Structures are given as structure tokens and as C-alpha cells.
Amino acid sequence: xxxxxxxxxxxxxLIARRDRFIMPLWVxxxxxxxxxxxxxxAELYPTDAQVAQATQQFASNPAFNGLLGPIYxxxxxxxxxxxxxxxxxxxxxVSLLTVIRHTRVDEETGRRExxxxxxxxxxxPLTAALAVVVGADLVIGALIAATLPSSGLPVTGSxxxxxxxATCGIVFAAVGALAAQxxxxxxxxxxxxxxxxxxxxxxxxxxxxxxxxxxxSWMSWLSPFGWAQRVRPYATERWWVFGMLAVFAAAAGxxxxxxxxxxxxxxxxxxxxxxPASASPRLASxxxxxxxxxxxxxxxxxxxxxxxxxxxxxxxxxxxxxxxDNPDMMEIFERLGGAGVLIDLYLSGVMSVLAVIATxxxxxxxxxxxAEEEATRAEPVLATSVGRLEWVGSHLVFAFAxxxxxxxxxxxxxxxxxxxxxxxxxxQVPRLLGAALAQLPAMWMLVAVTVVLFGVLPRFxxxxxxxxxxxxxxxxxxxxxxxxxxxxxxxxxxxxxxxxGGELLLAPLAWLLVVGALLVVPALGRFRRRDIG
Amino acid sequence: xxxxxxxxxxxxxxxxxxPVRALDGLDLSVQQGEVHGFLGPNGAGKTTTLRILLGLxxxxxxxxxxxxxxxxxDATELHKRLAYVPGDVTxxxxxxxxxxxxxxGRLRGGLNEQRRxxxxxxxxLDPTKKGRAYSKGNRQKVALxxxxxxxxxxxxxxxxxxxxxxxxxxSFRRVVSEELHNGRTILLSSHILAEVEALCxxxxxxxxxxxxxSGTLAAMRHLTRTTIEAEVASxxxxxxxxxxxxxxxxxGNRVQCEVDGDHLDDALRRLTALGVRSIVAHPPTxxxxxxxxxxxxxxxxxxxx
Numbered sequence: 001x002x003x004x005x006x007x008x009x010x011x012x013x014l015i016a017r018r019d020r021f022i023m024p025l026w027v028x029x030x031x032x033x034x035x036x037x038x039x040x041x042a043e044l045y046p047t048d049a050q051v052a053q054a055t056q057q058f059a060s061n062p063a064f065n066g067l068l069g070p071i072y073x074x075x076x077x078x079x080x081x082x083x084x085x086x087x088x089x090x091x092x093x094v095s096l097l098t099v100i101r102h103t104r105v106d107e108e109t110g111r112r113e114x115x116x117x118x119x120x121x122x123x124x125p126l127t128a129a130l131a132v133v134v135g136a137d138l139v140i141g142a143l144i145a146a147t148l149p150s151s152g153l154p155v156t157g158s159x160x161x162x163x164x165x166a167t168c169g170i171v172f173a174a175v176g177a178l179a180a181q182x183x184x185x186x187x188x189x190x191x192x193x194x195x196x197x198x199x200x201x202x203x204x205x206x207x208x209x210x211x212x213x214x215x216x217s218w219m220s221w222l223s224p225f226g227w228a229q230r231v232r233p234y235a236t237e238r239w240w241v242f243g244m245l246a247v248f249a250a251a252a253g254x255x256x257x258x259x260x261x262x263x264x265x266x267x268x269x270x271x272x273x274x275x276p277a278s279a280s281p282r283l284a285s286x287x288x289x290x291x292x293x294x295x296x297x298x299x300x301x302x303x304x305x306x307x308x309x310x311x312x313x314x315x316x317x318x319x320x321x322x323x324x325d326n327p328d329m330m331e332i333f334e335r336l337g338g339a340g341v342l343i344d345l346y347l348s349g350v351m352s353v354l355a356v357i358a359t360x361x362x363x364x365x366x367x368x369x370x371a372e373e374e375a376t377r378a379e380p381v382l383a384t385s386v387g388r389l390e391w392v393g394s395h396l397v398f399a400f401a402x403x404x405x406x407x408x409x410x411x412x413x414x415x416x417x418x419x420x421x422x423x424x425x426x427x428q429v430p431r432l433l434g435a436a437l438a439q440l441p442a443m444w445m446l447v448a449v450t451v452v453l454f455g456v457l458p459r460f461x462x463x464x465x466x467x468x469x470x471x472x473x474x475x476x477x478x479x480x481x482x483x484x485x486x487x488x489x490x491x492x493x494x495x496x497x498x499x500x501g502g503e504l505l506l507a508p509l510a511w512l513l514v515v516g517a518l519l520v521v522p523a524l525g526r527f528r529r530r531d532i533g
Numbered sequence: 534x535x536x537x538x539x540x541x542x543x544x545x546x547x548x549x550x551x552p553v554r555a556l557d558g559l560d561l562s563v564q565q566g567e568v569h570g571f572l573g574p575n576g577a578g579k580t581t582t583l584r585i586l587l588g589l590x591x592x593x594x595x596x597x598x599x600x601x602x603x604x605x606x607d608a609t610e611l612h613k614r615l616a617y618v619p620g621d622v623t624x625x626x627x628x629x630x631x632x633x634x635x636x637x638g639r640l641r642g643g644l645n646e647q648r649r650x651x652x653x654x655x656x657x658l659d660p661t662k663k664g665r666a667y668s669k670g671n672r673q674k675v676a677l678x679x680x681x682x683x684x685x686x687x688x689x690x691x692x693x694x695x696x697x698x699x700x701x702x703x704s705f706r707r708v709v710s711e712e713l714h715n716g717r718t719i720l721l722s723s724h725i726l727a728e729v730e731a732l733c734x735x736x737x738x739x740x741x742x743x744x745x746x747s748g749t750l751a752a753m754r755h756l757t758r759t760t761i762e763a764e765v766a767s768x769x770x771x772x773x774x775x776x777x778x779x780x781x782x783x784x785g786n787r788v789q790c791e792v793d794g795d796h797l798d799d800a801l802r803r804l805t806a807l808g809v810r811s812i813v814a815h816p817p818t819x820x821x822x823x824x825x826x827x828x829x830x831x832x833x834x835x836x837x838x
Contacts, residue, residue, distance in 0.1 A: 275629025275661055277629070278632070283636050380676065385642055
């Protein structure tokens with residue numbers, strides 16, 4: 001075993017060196033968010049009675065239940081644990097992608113071979129990647145457990161929340177390790193990993209949408225995210241749930257190690273298939289090439305979001321039950337216009353969640369431009385009679401149209417399933433398609449930001465993920481953290497009208513389009529004149 | 534500025550990347566119908582030169598012309614008339630080799646189907662494998678077939694044989710000679726001297742972003758020394774005193790030395806006086822020529838390809 005781990009120390013140092021800026025950044029941000037949320041809530045609701053009232057209000061909002069899960073207990077700690085469940089997902093994504101970055105990406109680019117020829121044991125690269133990421137996750141957990149008590153929260157609950165946060169990261173680090181063994185390409189590994197993560201989120205969201213006692217609440221027990229929340233920090237913690245998380249992580253990691261022994265460096269478990277000996281006549285333009293490179297993403301994201309829409313739409317009718325036993329809330333909603341208002345509130349929340357998810361796809365698709373350039377696959381194309389704008393355009397078509405299709409698919413399935421349950425498909429489908437359309441200008445803004453980085457600061461194009469992360473933060477935590485209006489306004493989604501149900505304001509949408517165009521056009525001009533590579 | 538039959542003319546071209554001066558006043562001229570060897574070690578600026586000619590990089594200074602046009606402003610028009618093989622070929626993981634060949638050929642404006650088939654056979658390349666499944670050499674073959682099967686006037690080849698085995702190198706040389714008969718012009722960058730020696734009419738040697746030597750191989754050899762290895766009857770004393778003889782190495786009755794072109798006669802007279810049992814003389818290889826250029830001035834400035 002020692003020899004199979006030979007060389008692990010320099011490998012760990014190499015990973016730490018390559019991630020020396022980005023890793024401390026995410027460790028600190030994730031470690032500090034819970035404390036920031038705690039102090040924001042403490043300011044917002046100074047008395048215990050106000051906290052208890054707030055938990056009740058949040059618990060009866062179905063969109064919140066679907067997105068963030070149930071609230072356990074009625075203390076400040078309950079609110080903090082519940083709100084931070086969004087960070088569970090982000091830490092899982094970052095852990096997953098970081099493990100893949102230091103395993104499959106290295107193999108695909110051949111860096112792994114360079115290392116393999118030196119004294120590096122068979123298990124050393126995978127172990128080094130896991131060790132660094134698991135270590136970072138544990139540091140985050142420890143920092144959370146150490147800092148939250150200073151905001152006046154119980155120590156036991158803080159430890160439980162910190163540990164839940166860390167185990168979410170660790171579980172998906174193991175999923176990343178497993179995904180990295182299965183396919184030959186890093187893109188494929190990321191796709192599989194993100195798909196597992198999305199499934200875990202969807203199961204939990206579906207299970208929680210109709211409340212703890214809903215008919216499908218068992219689905220939450222199929223998801224690691226569901227488990228992490230069912231630890232119930234600050235509300236009679238259930239420590240045994242950590243056992244499920246540990247078993248899951250150990251199983252995924254164990255399978256990854258078994259697979260890594262049974263394959264060659266560079267290859268995957270899924271065999272590479274043969275392709276045609278000559279190209280079909282249609283493969284004769286940059287656009288046709290871009291379609292080949294994007295079609296998997298288009299199908300995966302459109303399909304995934306359509307499934308999310310089906311799940312969210314099918315539970316929409318049940319959201320009225322959430323306030324069934326709360327006469328005060330019922331009275332408020334009766335005055336506002338009855339159960340219909342509540343369902344619309346839920347549906348508009350769902351649409352903005354779906355749009356923010358699809359925006360992640362928009363960033364990913366736009367980043368293909370930089371990936372093609374960095375891998376020197378843009379070079380042979382640009383060395384033919386294809387112009388630079390033609391090449392960029394061929395990818396931007398899919399960066400704009402792909403997420404558009406995905407969010408419209410989600411709107412369609414949400415409308416169809418909710419309409420089917422409510423008995424008015426003909427009315428609901430156009431309403432939800434309209435709500436999806438209204439999200440587009442905000443989603444496209446992230447494409448524009450990515451194009452600006454690509455044109456002007458190509459080496460920093462991937463910073464568009466930071467912009468995306470900031471928008472997720474502003475959209476889901478901005479109001480709670482008490483951001484000023486100007487900070488909230490930085491997110492394009494702040495300017496999207498509340499649909500269905502709200503008033504359709506066209507001016508902000510038009511402004512988003514104008515600003516986006518003003519960003520993209522000069523950035524493309526810059527790209528025409530800059531060096532490639 | 535360009536002479537009538539020049540396909541490529543570069544004058545005083547410079548390019549810096551941050552603090553690194555990759556090209557430092559480079560002059561290069563490639564004539565119609567020749568195979569021009571572009572020689573230099575890794576990092577001398579060969580790839581940077583080719584990428585400037587392709588309009589992928591913008592030169593900081595200097596004048597240049599390619600196929601009668603400007604490489605930067607007329608890029609897309611010029612690219613219809615040339616084909617490029619990068620030194621490090623990366624393929625799309627999901628596309629088969631055959632698809633890449635057809636795609637690149639079509640984007641260039643057409644592919645000779647018959648030639649494509651012949652080249653696949655010559656290079657023994659399986660076009661059905663997907664990008665990731667090819668070895669480095671096979672990825673290079675994909676790019677070579679795509680370039681050579683296109684009906685273009687100019688081929689820009691960046692170390693095209695770096696990943697090929699000796700048999701394939703031989704095939705490559707044969708194909709390149711055929712291309713010459715078809716009237717094409719080839720700029721062949723390489724650090725493999727034997728290849729350039731076998732293929733090229735004229736050679737430019739690049740060092741730290743500058744051309745240090747340019748001309749026909751015959752003209753360059755004239756400036757250099759012949760190597761003689763001999764076994765003689767009596768110990769070869771006094772050979773070192775003969776003018777024009779350098780680097781004498783004596784091992785018993787065996788001797789090795791380098792002799793200036795215009796002093797060969799004196800050196801041989803001296804050797805025959807000693808009683809020659811065996812003798813091998815060979816003209817300077819490009820290797821030696823090349824090494825001398827790099828030893829001559831050992832103050833390499835930082836440069837990147």
C-alpha cells in the first residue's frame with residue numbers, strides 16, 4: 001500500500017500550489033457565509049417571538065420549502081441552518097469539480113502521464129486530490145463550528161451544521177472521484193458528476209416541496225442533501241444521519257479506487273466507440289462543428305430542466321395544503337385572492353430557480369469558446385478560411401439558444417403538469433412559457449459578461465463562474481443578508497418581473513437587453529484584434 | 534518590397550509576450566516552389582513565426598507579405614490557399630479522425646477525395662477512431678492528411694514528424710517530394726536536421742527570435758569543415774600544426790579532425806605521408822552546422838515559441 005501511495009506529498013503540494021489563490025478564497029467564503037447569515041437574521045428578528053413568527057412564515061412558503069428544504073425548530077439556529085442549505089449545494093459543486101480538475105483533467109491533458117513516469121504510486125494522484133479537497137471541506141466545517149457560537153448559537157448545533165456542510169462537500173468529492181474514473185473526457189466526468197448532484201437536489205426539492213408530511217416526502221431520504229438537512233442542527237440533532245453520509249462517501253470513494261485499479265491511465269471504464277470514416281455532408285461549417293460540440297449539453301440540460309419542471313409542476317397544486325392548518329396565513333392569502341395567489345407565488349419562485357440553474361448552463365456553454373482556444377482546437381479552424389467572428393458566432397448561437405431552449409422546456413413541462421392537475425392546461429402552459437421568456441434577458445446577461453472576459457481578459461474568462469456565484473448569492477441570500485438595493489440590483493434577476501401573477505414590466509427587460517448588447521459588441525471587436533492562444 | 538517569386542516575405546518582425554521577446558527583428562523569405570527548412574531548437578520562435586503568418590498573433594513591428602496579401606488583414610482570404618499542420622495537434626474528443634479531415638478540408642474550401650484515400654493508406658491511419666483514442670503520432674497524421682489532401686498553394690508545417698516513427702517519417706518525405714512536383718511551396722519548421730537535409734532546398738536557422746543564417750545547403754556547407762576519421766601506420770604527430778585543421782583527437786594510431794574546405798589538400802597530403810590504412814571523410818552534416826551556431830554565441834536570450 002505504501003508504494004501505491006508513493007509520491008503523494010509532492011502531489012499534494014502541487015495541488016495546493018496550483019489552487020493557492022482559489023482554494024483559500026472558497027474556503028473562507030463558505031466558512032463565513034453562515035455567520036453572516038446568523039448576524040443578519042439576528043438583526044432582522046431581535047426577539048425570540050419574532051424569530052418564531054419568521055420561521056412559521058418561511059415554513060408556509062412552498063417555493064422556499066422546495067428550494068431550501070424544511071425548517072426544523074423555531075429558533076435563530078433553525079433559520080440559519082435552513083438558509084445555509086443553499087451552501088450545501090455550492091460546496092458540493094466546488095468539491096466535485098475540484099476533484100475532477102486534479103484527476104481526469106490531468107489525465108486528459110497528459111499531465112498525469114508526465115507524473116506517472118516519475119515515482120508516483122498508482123493510487124497517489126487520486127488520493128492526493130481527495131486529501132486536499134476533503135481537508136478543505138473539513139477546514140470549512142471546523143471554521144463554521146468555531147465561529148457560529150460567537151453569534152450566540154448553541155455549540156452542539158454549530159458543530160452539527162459545520163459537519164453537515166463538510167460532509168456534503170466530502171460526499172460529492174467522492175462522487176467526483178468516481179465520475180473521473182468512468183469516462184475518458186473531463187467534460188464527460190463533469191457531466192456525470194453534475195447529473196448525480198442535480199438528481200440529489202431534485203429528489204430533495206421534490207420531497208420537500210409539499211412539506212415534511214407530504215405524500216412524496218420519502219424522496220428527500222434518497223438524497224445526500226436531504227440527509228444533511230435531516231441532521232437537524234439546532235433542533236435535537238440526529239447524529240446517526242451522519243452515518244448515512246459517511247457510508248455513501250465511503251462507497252463512492254471505494255468504487256472509484258476499485259475502478260482506477262482496473263483501467264489504464266487515460267482510458268475510462270466506458271469504452272471509446274468508433275466513429276464514421278468520413279464526415280456527413282452537413283459537417284462543413286463552423287456552425288455544424290459547434291452543433292456537434294454542444295448537442296450533448298443541449299440535450300442534457302434541456303432534458304434535466306424539463307424533468308425539474310415536471311416535478312415542480314406536479315406538486316404545485318399541493319402547496320395550498322402547507323397553510324391549511326395556519327388560520328392567520330389563510331386569512332392573509334384569502335384577502336390577497338385565495339389559493340391561486342399562493343400557487344402563483346410558488347410558480348414564480350420556481351421559474352426564477354429554474355432560470356438561475358439554466359444560467360449555469362449559459363456560462364458553461366460560453367466558456368466552451370475559451371476551452372477550445374486553450375486546447376488549441378480553435379487554431380486549426382481559424383487557420384482555414386473561417387473568420388474569427390464566424391467562429392465565435394458559431395458557439396454563441398448555442399450559448400444563447402441552448403439555455404433558452406432549456407428554460408422554455410422547463411416552463412412547458414411545469415405548465416403542462418400543473419395544468420393537468422389543475423385541469424386547465426391551455427391556460428397554464430402559455431402563462432409559464434411567458435414567465436420563462438421573461439427570464440431570458442437576465443440569463444443572457446451572464447453570456448455577455450463571459451464574452452467580455454473572453455474578449456478582453458481571456459486568461460480570466462473562468463472568472464465568469466465568480467460572477468455566477470455572486471448572482472446565486474444575491475438572488476438567494478441577498479435579501480436575508482440585508483444587502484443594499486444597489487447590491488441587489490447588480491444581479492440581473494433582481495430586474496425580472498414576478499411572473500406568473502405579477503405585473504409584466506417590459507422596460508427593465510429591454511434595459512437588460514441593451515446593456516448586454518453594449519457589453520458583447522465591443523468585446524467581440526476586441527476579440528477580432530487580440531492574439532489567439 | 535517582396536520579390537516577384539516570393540511566397541513569404543518577413544522583414545524585421547518582432548513579437549513580445551509580456552517580458553519575453555519571442556521574435557526580435559526576424560527576416561524570412563520563402564520562394565515559390567521550394568521546400569524551405571525553418572530550423573531551430575525548441576523555444577527559438579518557430580511556432581510564433583508560423584502563428585503570425587496565420588494571423589493568429591499580431592506582430593508588434595515589421596513588414597510582411599504572404600501569397601501577395603497581408604497575413605493579419607487578409608487572413609480568411611489567404612487561408613483558402615494554404616494549409617497548416619500545428620506542432621501539437623489536439624482533436625475534438627467526440628469527432629472521428631475521418632470527420633476532422635473532411636471538416637478541415639471543407640472549411641478550407643475543398644478536399645481531393647482520391648488524394649485523401651491515398652494518404653490514409655500511405656500513413657496507415659484508421660479514420661474511424663475518435664479524437665481521444667489517437668496517439669500523438671496518429672493525431673499528427675490526421676492533421677497531415679487534412680492538409681496534404683487540400684488543393685492549396687502553400688503548406689505551413691510545424692514540426693510535422695515530431696510524433697511519427699521512422700517508417701512514417703520516410704513516408705512523409707516521399708509525400709513531400711511529390712508535393713513539390715505538384716508545384717506547391719512548403720515551409721517546414723523542424724529541429725530534426727536529417728529531415729531538413731533530406732527535403733529542403735533552402736534553410737533558415739532561427740535562434741532567439743532572429744534568423745542567424747539563411748541560404749541553400751550547398752552555400753552553407755561551403756563555409757564549413759569536413760570531418761575526417763583515419764587510421765594511419767605511424768602515430769599521427771604534427772597534424773594539428775597544419776593550417777586549417779581543427780579539433781584533432783588522437784587515439785593510438787587513429788585520428789579524427791575537422792578540416793576547413795580550402796585546406797583539405799594540405800591535410801590529406803600530411804595524412805598520406807603517415808601511411809593511410811583506412812579513411813572516412815564526410816561533409817558537414819546540418820547537425821554540426823547547427824551546433825556551431827549555437828556554441829558560437831553562448832548568451833541565449835529568453836525566447837518562447
